[in-house]
Amino acid sequence: MVTHLAFWGLAVIAVLAGVAVFVVNSMARASYSLALSFIAVGLQVLLLQQLYVGVLVILMMVMEMAIMAVYMNMFMGMNPAMMSMNMVHGARHALPVSVGVFLLLAAGALFAPWPSRRGSPPADVTAALGVELMGPKMLAMAVVGVVMAATIVSGIVLAAHRTRYDRFGDDLRRRRPADPQPGGVRR
Amino acid sequence: MAEVPAAVSGGWAPVAAVLLGALAVAAALLDGALAGRAAGVRSGMGRPVGEVARLLRQRRRTTVAADRLLWRIGGAGLLGMALMIITVVPLGRWTLFDLDVGVVWVNALDVLAWAFVWLTGWGANSAYALVGGYRFLAHGLAYELPLMFALVAPAVAASSLRVGEVAAAQQGLWFVVWMPVAFVVYCLGVVAIAVWGPFSPALGRDVAGGVTAELSGVDRLLFLAGRYALLAAGAAFAVPMFLGGGAGPLLPAWAWVLVKATVLLAGLVWLRRRAPALRPDVFMEVGWLVLLPAVLLQDLLVAVVVIGG
Amino acid sequence: MGVSGALARLALRHAHLLVIEVPGYWLTRVAVERLAGVRGWRLAVSPADADILVVCGSPGPELALVVASLWEQLPGPRARIDVTTPDLVAAGLDQAAAMLRDTPGQRRDSTARDGRGFDDAAGGDIALAHGSADRDGLEMDVLHVRLGPVLPEWPAGLVLRAHLHGDLIAEAQAGVIDAGHGPAGGAHVAGGDPSDEVRPAVAGEVAARRCDNAARLLALAGWPDAAGGARAIRDRLLTGERSAATAELARLRRRVRRSWLLRWSLRRVGPLPPDELARLGLAPDLTGDVWDRLNGMLGRAAVAVGGPAGVVDGGPAGVVDGGPAGVAVGGPVDVVVGGPVTSPAAVASVVSGWDVATARLIVASLDITALDVVTDG
Numbered sequence: 073m074v075t076h077l078a079f080w081g082l083a084v085i086a087v088l089a090g091v092a093v094f095v096v097n098s099m100a101r102a103s104y105s106l107a108l109s110f111i112a113v114g115l116q117v118l119l120l121q122q123l124y125v126g127v128l129v130i131l132m133m134v135m136e137m138a139i140m141a142v143y144m145n146m147f148m149g150m151n152p153a154m155m156s157m158n159m160v161h162g163a164r165h166a167l168p169v170s171v172g173v174f175l176l177l178a179a180g181a182l183f184a185p186w187p188s189r190r191g192s193p194p195a196d197v198t199a200a201l202g203v204e205l206m207g208p209k210m211l212a213m214a215v216v217g218v219v220m221a222a223t224i225v226s227g228i229v230l231a232a233h234r235t236r237y238d239r240f241g242d243d244l245r246r247r248r249p250a251d252p253q254p255g256g257v258r259r
Numbered sequence: 260m261a262e263v264p265a266a267v268s269g270g271w272a273p274v275a276a277v278l279l280g281a282l283a284v285a286a287a288l289l290d291g292a293l294a295g296r297a298a299g300v301r302s303g304m305g306r307p308v309g310e311v312a313r314l315l316r317q318r319r320r321t322t323v324a325a326d327r328l329l330w331r332i333g334g335a336g337l338l339g340m341a342l343m344i345i346t347v348v349p350l351g352r353w354t355l356f357d358l359d360v361g362v363v364w365v366n367a368l369d370v371l372a373w374a375f376v377w378l379t380g381w382g383a384n385s386a387y388a389l390v391g392g393y394r395f396l397a398h399g400l401a402y403e404l405p406l407m408f409a410l411v412a413p414a415v416a417a418s419s420l421r422v423g424e425v426a427a428a429q430q431g432l433w434f435v436v437w438m439p440v441a442f443v444v445y446c447l448g449v450v451a452i453a454v455w456g457p458f459s460p461a462l463g464r465d466v467a468g469g470v471t472a473e474l475s476g477v478d479r480l481l482f483l484a485g486r487y488a489l490l491a492a493g494a495a496f497a498v499p500m501f502l503g504g505g506a507g508p509l510l511p512a513w514a515w516v517l518v519k520a521t522v523l524l525a526g527l528v529w530l531r532r533r534a535p536a537l538r539p540d541v542f543m544e545v546g547w548l549v550l551l552p553a554v555l556l557q558d559l560l561v562a563v564v565v566i567g568g
Numbered sequence: 569m570g571v572s573g574a575l576a577r578l579a580l581r582h583a584h585l586l587v588i589e590v591p592g593y594w595l596t597r598v599a600v601e602r603l604a605g606v607r608g609w610r611l612a613v614s615p616a617d618a619d620i621l622v623v624c625g626s627p628g629p630e631l632a633l634v635v636a637s638l639w640e641q642l643p644g645p646r647a648r649i650d651v652t653t654p655d656l657v658a659a660g661l662d663q664a665a666a667m668l669r670d671t672p673g674q675r676r677d678s679t680a681r682d683g684r685g686f687d688d689a690a691g692g693d694i695a696l697a698h699g700s701a702d703r704d705g706l707e708m709d710v711l712h713v714r715l716g717p718v719l720p721e722w723p724a725g726l727v728l729r730a731h732l733h734g735d736l737i738a739e740a741q742a743g744v745i746d747a748g749h750g751p752a753g754g755a756h757v758a759g760g761d762p763s764d765e766v767r768p769a770v771a772g773e774v775a776a777r778r779c780d781n782a783a784r785l786l787a788l789a790g791w792p793d794a795a796g797g798a799r800a801i802r803d804r805l806l807t808g809e810r811s812a813a814t815a816e817l818a819r820l821r822r823r824v825r826r827s828w829l830l831r832w833s834l835r836r837v838g839p840l841p842p843d844e845l846a847r848l849g850l851a852p853d854l855t856g857d858v859w860d861r862l863n864g865m866l867g868r869a870a871v872a873v874g875g876p877a878g879v880v881d882g883g884p885a886g887v888v889d890g891g892p893a894g895v896a897v898g899g900p901v902d903v904v905v906g907g908p909v910t911s912p913a914a915v916a917s918v919v920s921g922w923d924v925a926t927a928r929l930i931v932a933s934l935d936i937t938a939l940d941v942v943t944d945g
């Protein structure tokens with residue numbers, strides 16, 4: 073009973089915080105409303121006994137929102153004094169579409185003929201969930217993760233304005249890089 | 260294998276909070292004494308008490324167009340984080356919250372520091388405070404990944420994410436002995452989360468106190484108390500992860516946990532007196548080019564030992 | 569009284585002071601720092617952190633405005649004192665303590681302030697910041713921040729108008745507050761207090777000034793203990809404990825030289841080759857990076873204190889050589905007391921392109937004694 077109440081309470085918080093993202097008027101508040109929404113979802117996942125996934129959702133989302141808030145503020149030039157930002161763009165079309173999608177998905181979740189439980193949950197639900205989702209493609213999935221990380225790093229390297237020729241000279245012979253500000257490792 | 264700690268009723272939570280508070284107060288007293296000795300003042304030990312009295316007597320203040328909600332959340336958040344971390348730290352045979360992914364739980368909580376410290380800097384609508392907040396995130400980018408991988412090592416060695424099982428897995432040999440790199444990186448991470456000593460440029464004198472530039476009265480008290488509490492919680496969590504949990508002769512397990520946590524905490528407090536600040540602009544490269552590869556190698560070594568052994 | 573009285577007594581033993589130095593009154597500021605330290609008081613980093621506002625010297629009209637606005641930012645209980653000579657400091661601090669202890673008076677002050685806080689100061693929305701390309705060619709917001717004149721470990725009177733990308737100083741203009749006012753330009757930039765004008769320069773004072781500047785640099789580098797050590801040496805030099813100070817200075821120099829972490833942190837920051845120094849009109853012994861300049865500063869202190877007592881005349885390491893800028897303003901007495909006069913334009917030029925933290929280290933490493941009020945604006 074308590075679990076049910078908590079689950080529904082968290083669901084309401086998640087949705088309201090999600091709505092708040094579009095209602096508040098500053099990037100910091102929007103980012104952290106979204107973080108709150110995700111934390112509520114993470115706690116719901118915890119209530120579903122998927123402890124690892126639940127905690128991971130909280131971990132990843134807080135970190136992501138911290139970084140997002142920073143980038144948004146950096147590029148959009150904001151400080152708390154400027155509290156008049158409108159978080160909804162093209163509201164005339166966006167609002168009906170998003171409300172419609174929400175209702176559709178919620179209806180799907182509520183009215184789908186969910187199967188009733190057969191047997192009992194395995195001892196290690198995280199591993200079971202992973203096998204269920206990825207099955208024999210686990211190795212491929214693990215490799216994809218590494219490839220994605222490598223892609224991010226190479227993207228940054230390619231996008232960087234200064235190249236190694238700027239840093240080490242045209243013949244790459246300079247022993248110390250010519251950086252505008254020296255880093256902590258002398259390379 | 261020693262016995263794995265059992266969860267006790269939530270009614271014991273205030274006791275855990277009091278223990279954490281006692282550790283944090285001890286840290287503050289020691290810091291005051293060390294600072295007093297360095298400055299040649301006798302009243303060092305009394306400094307934390309006096310500071311608390313001063314801040315309780317001081318008025319709260321606000322700034323022009325502050326985002327007061329986020330500002331206050333950030334300021335009080337650190338203390339909450341510390342309290343949540345110790346719920347999974349076993350005290351000998353007892354633990355408050357016997358979570359089977361306790362290690363990840365702590366990791367998720369330490370990331371909250373990113374939010375709280377930055378929000379404290381952001382909310383005040385002050386250039387210096389905001390610069391301080393960004394400095395903390397710059398540090399975060401450098402310390403967070405090494406810290407996460409440092410926590411992986413004990414978990415891999417114990418083949419469990421349950422903090423109690425990690426502690427029980429090191430009855431023969433403490434993890435700190437054969438995974439020193441992970442331990443050192445973990446300690447750096449704790450110091451960084453507490454915005455302490457070498458990781459305090461976010462509160463630097465050069466930006467008029469940085470994140471804390473506009474805090475006064477009880478708001479400042481909460482933020483500073485949160486820093487000490489985080490340092491204490493980090494030291495306490497190191498005990499089951501690296502320092503053998505409650506293992507030790509003569510004393511009961513719970514006493515050993517407290518003794519080890521206190522000793523490590525004292526070391527972290529003392530560190531502040533010895534080391535200059537690690538500015539984010541120079542520490543960033545160290546984090547990515549030295550600490551991260553070192554701790555990944557440590558993880559590899561641990562994984563090989565576990566599979567081979 | 570009971571609880572609140574006990575609270576007040578305890579709080580008073582650990583008061584924090586925000587010290588504002590009017591250019592030319594450094595001896596008064598040092599006396600405040602020393603006597604406050606003896607009482608167990610500490611230096612505040614910002615008005616929010618302060619209980620006592622100490623103004624050392626008589627501020628000109630611009631600085632007076634700054635002081636008034638800072639006074640409004642003290643949370644309270646609060647006390648303000650103005651001291652103009654070192655020997656008035658002890659009495660001033662007693663007075664501040666009495667003001668803080670006066671709970672009814674503080675309560676009146678507090679109620680008088682209610683309702684007219686900083687909330688009313690500005691209203692409405694602030695326009696979006698405009699952007700420009702940063703040093704990596706990324707379009708970034710530009711924030712205009714005025715560094716100084718009141719900032720911890722900051723040269724007295726210096727104001728740096730910085731255009732920031734994040735915390736990176738894209739460009740800066742520097743000036744000295746009240747440059748056009750003040751008691752006769754010459755005395756304004758004097759290294760010693762105006763009351764000391766006719767006294768011959770004392771070697772101990774020159775060395776103390778170096779130690780004071782080194783303490784500021786060490787504090788900015790985030791090493792409070794070493795900074796405290798340098799301040800203790802400064803105070804000993806000024807109170808005439810030469811031999812103890814010499815021994816401690818030698819120990820501090822060894823300690824600084826041996827700290828590889830400090831060396832790692834300060835190396836390669838703010839390099840200034842000799843030709844650049846000449847172009848900017850800075851003293852030639854400031855060559856190298858911040859680390860070199862820190863050691864140079866402590867070295868000059870050691871030379872000054874080890875040299876003959878009394879008047880120093882052009883010490884061996886160029887301690888009191890005016891340098892190219894030394895003749896800019898101020899009577900000859902001031903130059904001998906204080907050493908070279910630094911032009912604010914040079915300060916602005918050396919910090920451009922660095923982030924705030926390193927820029928602060930670079931400014932502190934310039935070993936500024938006095939700022940030129942004539943050039944730049």
